[in-house]
Amino acid sequence: MVDEQNTQFVPAVQNATRILRLIAASGRPQGATEIARQSGLSVSSVFKILRTLHQEGLITFDADEKTYGVAMGLLEFAIPLIGSSPGDLIRPALSAIAHDHGVMIALWQITQDDRIVLTDRFVAPGTVQVVIAPNSRLPVFAGATGRCYAAALGLDKAAARRGYDTIRWQDAPGFESYWQDVIAARDSGSAQDRGHLFRGLDMVAALACDATQVPRLAMSSITIAGQHSDDGLAKVGQTLADVAARIEHIVFGRPRSGPTTVDEREETECQ
Structure with a gap:
């Protein structure tokens, strides 16, 4: 059994994952301030995470509009699941x-x-x-x-x-x-x-x-x-x-209507 109460999670990874999900679910490019508001994180933290994700090729950055969107780099993780x-x-x-x-x-x-x-x-x-x-x-x-x-x-x-x-x-x-x-x-x-x-x-x-x-x-x-x-x-x-x-x-492509997992709901309630 997995004892999640005694498992040490990495907040930075959780925050980056949360941001990726927000960007992917939005269906449109978003600015750092909007992403920070939706995620409940500080703008400075979001900006650092966005720059790192962009550097890794997982998201795009439009310098003119100052917005971020999904990038082809995400497909690297999905390819093994295709088919x-x-x-x-x-x-x-x-x-x-x-x-x-x-x-x-x-x-x-x-x-x-x-x-x-x-x-x-x-x-x-x-x-x-x-x-x-x-x-x-x-x-x-x-x-x-x-x-x-x-x-x-x-x-x-x-x-x-x-x-x-x-x-x-x-x-x-x-x-x-x-x-x-x-x-x-x-x-x-x-x-x-x-x-x-x-x-x-x-x-x-x-x-x-x-x-x-x-x-x-x-x-x-x-x-x-x-x-x-x-x-x-x-x-x-x-x-x-x-x-x-x-x-x-x-699997079926239904849009998220809100937090779904226990951890996501608890995070939302604390914000």
Whole structure:
């Protein structure tokens, strides 16, 4: 496991990365003052970082307009990823979640016939796990994933009820409880199913949509009930939601709507 609390990070690298993301996301050249305002850093610090990034060929500088933009040098880092499948890009992140939280992570493809199909799974060594056959299929409204699906589509209560009624629950949560979970998932980006779809299993899920808001991939933690505390499962859910947001932005090209990771949100709150 990675103990991030005791890991020493380099603020200069974090600031440079933040600035690169701001410039890339803006879609237009920006001046140092504007970048400083958006990043929450001092103008002098931003200016030094911008000069260094320009020297390294990662950003451009327009001497007439005094603005900075993305440069071809960034492609040097992207070339190894060109031609990779989404699964190849996602696997390292999901494998890290499995190891860091001691869970089994399932990656599902959301199909056009209202099903989710298991495409991959990741397990930390020594984890007591549930065995799921490759290409297993479940109804899209089932379990924790189903709550996220209804939330992502912005379904009203009647439409969510129709989806809920298609599921064979081993211990039905009741639609009102399911609906409250859907509402909560709209804000948190994740949802839980504690023994309702399958007795004895705790499931936590998040999903990634493409640029047109169509749900494409779902990620779920599936563990035997009692293995993790409520707080532990909540942390898994937040981590899955963070990764889903990154997948949406990097793989499917959805624009960022704000800070997505825990670290980025904490930085924003402190500014």
